[in-house]
Each structure stands twice: as structure tokens, then as C-alpha cells.
Amino acid sequence: MAEQVAIGLLGLGTVGSGVVRMVNNHQEELQHKVGCKVIVEKVLVQDLEKERRISPEPDWLTVTPEDVLNNPRIDVVVEVMGGIELAKQYILQALRNKKHVITANKDLMALHGAELLKTAADNGCDLFYEASVAGGIPIIRTIKEGLASDRITKMMGIVNGTTNYILTKMDKQQLSFHDVLAEAQMLGFAEADPASDVEGYDAARKMAILATLGFSMDIHLDDVNVKGITGVTKEDIDYARQFGYTMKLIGNARKDDGKVEVSVEPTLLPDSHPLSSVNNEYNAVYVYGEAVGETMFFGPGAGELPTATSIVSDLVAVIRNMRLGVNGKNDVAPQYEKQLKSLDEIHGKFYYRLHIKDEAGTFSVLTSLFAENGVSLEKLLQKPIAKEGTAEVVIVTHSTTKHHDQLIYSQLAQSDAVFDIKSHYRVEGVSA
């Protein structure tokens, strides 16, 4: 093995700059850990003249992808450019040129992970992607190795920092979704186009990656049921709090009897749940294993250096594998055929906030509707509101199936007693 390992970067934005800074500033520790020098050889950028957070060496920058992808001096390619088609093409080219690849690209891994991992294995290359889920938290390594012996039956994740920041501020400062979003955009916590975050797609990609690994089953992005936080109101957060729950955007992956469900949706968590105290832009992944029981892994979900930490830790793993000559041999293909639960097999408790006719008899119409579907109620609260002839009712059901929940939803929507279904969310486990 050579006396140094050279890396090429695709992209030099926030995360790319963090990688360069860490490789330079931690050179001594890195050398101790991997036994050789680690240098940056080339960096693919779009604009050679752009002002940057770091001062790259003059001969690093290039606008020609081949200077990285076909460069015989480069051992490891770090993809931090984002996007899907072009990134995929570059990564495939790098792997076919026998270069190991590290990527932070969750979109790409959620959509094309299986194909990319197969290409890596076929070429004897490592393809690592720790940074693609939950930034600085080494959750992929934990599932692949630390809990390798266990049967994971449940994973719940707060895996999108922007939405967790928004919900935390709505809760603590009694602000509306739109006010907090505007503030978050000003502070740089939310993108100018926030759809990917607030509609839950970003979290869904991460949950597809986690479910694939944790359940050893090839879960696609399309298999994830997604609902974002744009409809969450202060009122719902307040009722949740009153009932002993905290509202979070939860990525929820469960496996029962070999069948799985994966969703991302605003969820009422009991205040005592370990995820309930994960606030602001922090991420956390709760993992339940049959043998180990409850575990939780908490940390920063994004940011220049946290994400760079995961990438450079992957780099350490790649270089150790290079020294041992065992690259491309760590990945285990999914063990099971995908089996998704039907609506009848998905169990949960549900929260409804309704505006109903404020007159005698309405209430019993409502409660019979739940009873006729075999669903009993855990919590029920009725409150007069300013609008004449209207009362607000908030309901938390006992556990039922998603099938029954959908029946109830459509019956409520059609009922003369109900003016409006204001909100409808999933509720986790038991409340305090």
C-alpha cells in the first residue's frame, strides 16, 4: 500500500469544505489511526472563481469530472454535490474505475442504494454512506455492526432537523407554523424552498435507508407513507401537551411477523418517551431490538462539521480496509423478501380534532360512530369555540388498526354532525 491515500471530492459546498478542514486539521490523528498520510488531490466544482469558506490549494479545483473520476492518483471519491442523476452517474463511473466512494446523498441512496452497493461489491470497492442519515450520529454503523446480532423490530427517528426545529419553536414559543418557518429560513435552518423538509420527503428517504438496513429488506422510498408538518397547528400542539404528549415528526418503521410498515408523519409522543425531549435542530434515532430492548442515539443531524465527521469516519474505515485488502466485502445483501403490512396489520392510536354541531345528540352520534367500528376512546375533550353553533372536540383513541381509522375518518367526513375534521394524527404508545 502507498504511503498516502488521496481523495477526490465531488462538490465543495458546506459539507465538502468541512471534509477538507477535517482532513487538514486532524492530519496527525488520522495518520495515527490509518497509518499513512491522507491528502486531498482534486475537487470538482462548478465555478473556479467562486468565493469559498476555505482556501483550496490552487491545483485542487477543476470543472472537469474526469479529473476526479478517472484520476489514477485518487483512491477515494467523496460525493458531496447532491442531486440524483449526475451524482449517480459519477459514483458509478468512480466505482467502475475501482475507486472507493463515500457519499452523504440520502436522496440517491434511498432511490438507487441497492444498485450502487451492488456495483461497489462487483468492483471490490467500498461504498459508505454514514452521513446520509442523521448527520453526525453513527447510526448506520450502529445498526450494521453494534446491533448486528439482534432482531430489530422498531425504529423511530427524528431525522429531519428543520422540522424538529419548527415544531420545537411552535411548542415552546407558541408560534404558528408559518411564522417559525419564516424565521428558520432567515436563520438558514430552512431552505428557501422548504418542501422537501416540511412535506416529510427528506425524512422519508432516511427512513427508507434505515428500514432497508435494520429489517434486512429492500425498502423503497415508495413504500414509505409520508405526511408533512404543514398542517400542524398551535392548537394541536397545545392539546397534545394538555394530554401529556409532544408533537414530533416521526419516522416510524416496524416489523411484526416478518411484515413491515414505514411511515413519516406528525405523531403525538408520550412526554416520557426518550424522543420527546429531543429538541431544536437535533436528530435522534430510537431503536428497539428483541434482545437489547430500548436504545436511542442522539446528536446533530446536519451541519458542516457533524456531517464531515461521519464522512471522515467512513474514510478511516475505507483506508483501514485498504490496508487490510478487504474493501468491498463488508456489505450484506438484504436477507428477506419485502413484505409490507396491509392496513389491517398496522396498529396505532389516533388523534382527531373535529368541529361539530353544538347541539343535543351530536356527541352521542360521534361516540357511537367510533363504537360501531370497535374503537374505544382513551381521551375526549369538548370545548365551545367562538363560532356560533360549533363545538370543538378532541379525541385520542385506544389502539386500533389503520383500516378502522380510515373507515372512521371517511364516516366522520360524511357525517351531518361533523362540520370539519381539523386534524388527524397518529399517537404513539401510552401517555403519562
Added chain:
Amino acid sequence: MAEQVAIGLLGLGTVGSGVVRMVNNHQEELQHKVGCKVIVEKVLVQDLEKERRISPEPDWLTVTPEDVLNNPRIDVVVEVMGGIELAKQYILQALRNKKHVITANKDLMALHGAELLKTAADNGCDLFYEASVAGGIPIIRTIKEGLASDRITKMMGIVNGTTNYILTKMDKQQLSFHDVLAEAQMLGFAEADPASDVEGYDAARKMAILATLGFSMDIHLDDVNVKGITGVTKEDIDYARQFGYTMKLIGNARKDDGKVEVSVEPTLLPDSHPLSSVNNEYNAVYVYGEAVGETMFFGPGAGELPTATSIVSDLVAVIRNMRLGVNGKNDVAPQYEKQLKSLDEIHGKFYYRLHIKDEAGTFSVLTSLFAENGVSLEKLLQKPIAKEGTAEVVIVTHSTTKHHDQLIYSQLAQSDAVFDIKSHYRVEGVSA
């Protein structure tokens, strides 16, 4: 490589039984993950006739250590017998016979880890010990690999379940230390001889292991300052709560300017600290890295199956290394010479509860004593108590050095104004 890997166990107590159960029950998943069968070959026990939690195969049990240690059919030895001298001798013998070793023995690793790891490397063998710290939490792997690229500057751990259970019950149920200890012993959460737990020694061993890894410096058990929880009273827990703190037994390891401090002591944590909500017998390790920032890893600290999970995950790693032919090459020797902080270099805030003379002037004597040592006060509370002529004073200082704290302590002890120093604890960071 053979079509199967055979393990030998030293010990068949709670954890050993858990390992056997997991190897048997998870056989199919294990085979998928490592590509071969995993079988139990021999188990060293003290008494062949004893009633056991599991039904071992008739030809497994032996009372002759050599049946495991010198057995040519055995590839991996799992040490779950505990104790120090004999366990050390057996592990050395196994390693010299080119058998990989997995141990859950924190006492042994804290005292003789360096020697054992060197013997393993010299013999081309793996020696893994994930289960020795924080049971089911894969914290050793996380520090060695997940955060491999970062500079860890601070680790705080709730790494002893018994004491965390006791402090939680004292806090939530307003009970005394001795009442909770008695209950915990009855429920099997505490040993008949609880000294190792309640005096902090068990936690100290784990912190020595974590500090050695996290700071890449050979930290001995003797380098850890230890204070247990036997002196913690309901009163202190209540005052802590009143001031916005939670009392926890915290293993505290910090590195500043290349020098380290490691301690285990009852500590007042701000309620907002991620470790403050870790309750009952759960463990958690908080890790601060320069690049990644705040992370926390939470889970069960002990128990048959959680601990077995860590052992069997180590087993998966050993077998993967066997298949790749890279055993004994994963360990990195400490990078730095040990440098411990002097008392002048250890910074912290401190909590005092004093009984003082309840007369004019005493209070100003007290405050001047702190002021003359250059220590300012963050919180101060005086309360009359039943004992005539005596007042209780509770003080939380601003940040100072341990050197100044010790000066103040001895001056208070000698002061005519002070009857008694009832308690004296460290305080972490900022309170709410």
C-alpha cells in the same frame, strides 16, 4: 475457512446463558450475516449438576479449563466468568492458542486491558470487549469507529445502572438511600454486597476504559477520582431540583490542551442536560467531539440479553474478520503519553450544604471566605432548621478550579462560623 465457527464459553451465568440463547435463536440471521454456522462447542462451569436458566447440550459442560482453552475445535472464546486473576490467565492462554476472545469483563479490561490487547495483537487474534461498558449500548464501537475522525474532548457517562436506579427512586419517590438500596437488593437490581456499585468503583472501571479509547491515552483505574453515592441525601436531591438540577452519578472525562481528568462522582446536572432524563437502571454516554458537537447514546446498561447482544455483535465482527483474514489488526495503540491535569487545571462549579451558626455576621464571614478565594456565588439559599442556633445554607459557586474548591473546603471545615459541611458535590455547566 471452515463451514462453521465454534465458540467456547468461560462461565454460564446470566450473561453466558443469554449468549447461548441468542446464538441458538438467531442462528438463521447469524448465518446470513457471517456466511457460516455458529455453534457452541464447550462451556466451562464450576458445577456440572447446577440448575440452569437454559438446558445445555449434555456434551457442552466441562469443569476443565483446558477443554475450552486448548480445544482445537474452538475458534472463539467468550469470557463471561468475571473476576480478575483467573480470567486473565485463561484469556492469555486462549490468545496464545490463537483463539479470538470476547469479554464482558470491565474489571479485567480496566486493570489489564493494555497487556491483553497487546497479547492479542501479537498472536494475530481479536480481543473485543463491547459488553464491558454500558451493556447493550455499542459505545466502544462508536468511539473507535463512528467518531474515529473526530477529537473527543468530553465524555460523561451514566454507566452504572444500580446507582442510577437508586438516585431515580430517591428523587421520584422521596425515599432515603438506605430504603431504596434495600428495595433494589430485594428486586435483584443491587448486589448483596453493593460496595462496587454504590462506592462508584464499577463506574470508575468503565470510565477508565472509555477515557483510554476516547482520548487515545493509557488511562489507569488509579487515575480516576472516585466518590460514590452513599452520602447523597434526600435533602441534597431536593435542593438540586429546586435550583434546576438533577443529581446523577456521573463519570466525567475531559481533555483540554492535551491534559485529561477522569472522575466518578455525584454531580448536579442542569435539568436540560440530555443525561438528566436518563432514569432508572438505564445507562447513557454523552460524547462531545470538537467537530460533531453533542451526541448521546442511550440504552440498557446490563441484563442477560442486552449484554449478550453486545457479545454476539462482537462475535459477528470476529467471524467477519476471520473470513477476511484480518483478525488482530483492528486495534490502535494509544497515540498520546498520559498527561493528567493538576488541581489548578480542573475547572468546575461546586455545591455546598452547610450548617452554620444562626447569628448576625456569620453570613458575611461565609461569603467573604468564598470571595477571598476569588470564587463568586451563583446561587445561595439560607433556611432556618429545627436545631436551635443553627441555619442551613446551600451554595452553588460559579466556575472555579478544584484547587480553590479544596482550599475553600478546608477553610470552611476550620471556620468557627461553620458547624458542619453536610455535603459537597460537583455541578455541571449551566442550569436552566
